[in-house]
Amino acid sequence: MFKAIIKAETLKSVIYVVSTVVDEAKMTITPDMVRIKAIDPAHIAMLDVSVKKEAFNTYEADEGEIGLDLEKVKAVLKLADSSDDIFLEHDPEQCRLIMRIGNITRRMSLVDTSNMSDPKVPEINIANRIALSADLLKKGIKACESISDYILIDADPERFTLSCQGDTDYASMSVGTADVISIDVPGSIKSMYSLEYFSNIVKVIPDKTEVAVCLDNNFPVKLLFSIAEDNINVVYFLAPRIENE
Amino acid sequence: MFKAIIKAETLKSVIYVVSTVVDEAKMTITPDMVRIKAIDPAHIAMLDVSVKKEAFNTYEADEGEIGLDLEKVKAVLKLADSSDDIFLEHDPEQCRLIMRIGNITRRMSLVDTSNMSDPKVPEINIANRIALSADLLKKGIKACESISDYILIDADPERFTLSCQGDTDYASMSVGTADVISIDVPGSIKSMYSLEYFSNIVKVIPDKTEVAVCLDNNFPVKLLFSIAEDNINVVYFLAPRIENE
Amino acid sequence: MFKAIIKAETLKSVIYVVSTVVDEAKMTITPDMVRIKAIDPAHIAMLDVSVKKEAFNTYEADEGEIGLDLEKVKAVLKLADSSDDIFLEHDPEQCRLIMRIGNITRRMSLVDTSNMSDPKVPEINIANRIALSADLLKKGIKACESISDYILIDADPERFTLSCQGDTDYASMSVGTADVISIDVPGSIKSMYSLEYFSNIVKVIPDKTEVAVCLDNNFPVKLLFSIAEDNINVVYFLAPRIENE
Numbered sequence: 001m002f003k004a005i006i007k008a009e010t011l012k013s014v015i016y017v018v019s020t021v022v023d024e025a026k027m028t029i030t031p032d033m034v035r036i037k038a039i040d041p042a043h044i045a046m047l048d049v050s051v052k053k054e055a056f057n058t059y060e061a062d063e064g065e066i067g068l069d070l071e072k073v074k075a076v077l078k079l080a081d082s083s084d085d086i087f088l089e090h091d092p093e094q095c096r097l098i099m100r101i102g103n104i105t106r107r108m109s110l111v112d113t114s115n116m117s118d119p120k121v122p123e124i125n126i127a128n129r130i131a132l133s134a135d136l137l138k139k140g141i142k143a144c145e146s147i148s149d150y151i152l153i154d155a156d157p158e159r160f161t162l163s164c165q166g167d168t169d170y171a172s173m174s175v176g177t178a179d180v181i182s183i184d185v186p187g188s189i190k191s192m193y194s195l196e197y198f199s200n201i202v203k204v205i206p207d208k209t210e211v212a213v214c215l216d217n218n219f220p221v222k223l224l225f226s227i228a229e230d231n232i233n234v235v236y237f238l239a240p241r242i243e244n245e
Numbered sequence: 246m247f248k249a250i251i252k253a254e255t256l257k258s259v260i261y262v263v264s265t266v267v268d269e270a271k272m273t274i275t276p277d278m279v280r281i282k283a284i285d286p287a288h289i290a291m292l293d294v295s296v297k298k299e300a301f302n303t304y305e306a307d308e309g310e311i312g313l314d315l316e317k318v319k320a321v322l323k324l325a326d327s328s329d330d331i332f333l334e335h336d337p338e339q340c341r342l343i344m345r346i347g348n349i350t351r352r353m354s355l356v357d358t359s360n361m362s363d364p365k366v367p368e369i370n371i372a373n374r375i376a377l378s379a380d381l382l383k384k385g386i387k388a389c390e391s392i393s394d395y396i397l398i399d400a401d402p403e404r405f406t407l408s409c410q411g412d413t414d415y416a417s418m419s420v421g422t423a424d425v426i427s428i429d430v431p432g433s434i435k436s437m438y439s440l441e442y443f444s445n446i447v448k449v450i451p452d453k454t455e456v457a458v459c460l461d462n463n464f465p466v467k468l469l470f471s472i473a474e475d476n477i478n479v480v481y482f483l484a485p486r487i488e489n490e
Numbered sequence: 491m492f493k494a495i496i497k498a499e500t501l502k503s504v505i506y507v508v509s510t511v512v513d514e515a516k517m518t519i520t521p522d523m524v525r526i527k528a529i530d531p532a533h534i535a536m537l538d539v540s541v542k543k544e545a546f547n548t549y550e551a552d553e554g555e556i557g558l559d560l561e562k563v564k565a566v567l568k569l570a571d572s573s574d575d576i577f578l579e580h581d582p583e584q585c586r587l588i589m590r591i592g593n594i595t596r597r598m599s600l601v602d603t604s605n606m607s608d609p610k611v612p613e614i615n616i617a618n619r620i621a622l623s624a625d626l627l628k629k630g631i632k633a634c635e636s637i638s639d640y641i642l643i644d645a646d647p648e649r650f651t652l653s654c655q656g657d658t659d660y661a662s663m664s665v666g667t668a669d670v671i672s673i674d675v676p677g678s679i680k681s682m683y684s685l686e687y688f689s690n691i692v693k694v695i696p697d698k699t700e701v702a703v704c705l706d707n708n709f710p711v712k713l714l715f716s717i718a719e720d721n722i723n724v725v726y727f728l729a730p731r732i733e734n735e
Binding site for chain 1: 562565568569586593594595596597598599
């Protein structure tokens, strides 16, 4: 059983974040939260989204699994204003999800979850952590576009820099401790990532959200952020691009 | 002779409504009104638009016919602000229409009307009638998009429902007597129509316009609405899609 | 040496004007100004833009030449708000231009100027001159679009007219002395130009800019306008289309 009401804006945030990694997603339902773990087809990015029951207006659920076609959900979300309430109900017999927004009812067939693996989210501790506003990350990515396919993140105790080096051209955004929330980086680190993947996830983080960027030399970057008054927690991993030398 | 001045906004409404059915239209001019009757090439939709002389700022006309290329008229309308006055004059010798908006003059060749049939608008009485705001119809259509090619309209004394049933998915907007202006439906009726045709006409009805939807079981739907302070009356018929069983 | 700071809005105006004629441009630097002369590949339009050092916030320069890839510069300009300051520095050793907007740094390789000819801007006096707002020219061009490939400019002491004559259709914008700033045209003149070229340059002139249109019978049209408080002067020539009779 799963029956809940959620603000359209909140559901949109979750769906857009998950869409950066997969087209179909498995929602794992428990009495306390909905969790979506996903890994992209190329195994470069991994996502773990926890939506606590407090993120919903009302929430009633047993244990269960719901397989969502994210494009269909996004089409329904376009019918809602940010402040609209969306009613969600799982109909396991008909294998579908019922969504209601005011006078509108939408019943959609669900995706079979039996073949969807449950990615194991790595338990890794990364000592280096920079906390900053999503806006700043977006600005840096915009500056780096069309120079190269890869983005270099580097940091030291004083600075955080996003940069791209092309054959002849170069772009960067470099900010100091005054521009970010905090830099906890004892030494000097750098690592390179797919610009496209990094850009896709950063672009869907709501403006002004605080994002923690955790990274190490030639190591995955871990992005952590919370939305909906910290009732939704997102952990995103992106594999590094190891340069051949 | 035909010489008139009309507000750009008013002419836009008429031209956009007629454009949903045909690319070229015959305006029949009389001393009291302009009338445009049109039937779409597939003979699924029919339109009858009466523009009373009171819809114009000034109006001088004898009997006559003007064949319009609607794309050309729309291009000229894009040059006008909604509140601009548009001067129209028929030049029968050169077989063209002269349009003036402020300092701009546009002379366009007319389409030959001799081969344009005069569709006979059926005189049918449909007992069931729902009056509601165009906005609500637009919302219902938006909800139904991309589920199926057909839209089902059903009504009873208490409710009016637009819905689409696909192979696995379903969408509907269902409203009660409190949401609409009036429901005059003694029994329970339903009929199915092309979503594309229904959507095309509903989308061009100005927001907040009151629309009367008249229908019967497996019967054409008749939409009636007035614009420009009731000086323009539109009757639109759409053939039903009869389901084979 | 070239090191300067300029308002993003000002640099945008210059780059968009030059882009109507060429994809790559040579900036000729002197201690007092930057000058860009360009001729389009078909030799129909020619441009001479003088950016006085007063158009910059700060300006330090020797003699020099910088070859710009305008698409790259435009991409960087998209990162800036109109009111942002853009820092520019020429690095002749690496043959690149460094642009800085706040925290963003962009280093771009320059285009080789050795093969770029220095077009000779003709010193011609045209007696007929109409001064009017760029907005009015834009409106006239919009009215003429999609009728013909050529635009006829004609003027006499009382009127200034832009018009297009197609096979069957005609469009014009005709304004009198009350609508323009001034008309200094002793007799009656007319000349025809490529609508596309004329439209391209007029569209990038900032709204409300005063433009002087100088022309004669079957003669190039010369457009003169200034931006950035008259610290940037633009002279644009467009060859006439001589009608074969």
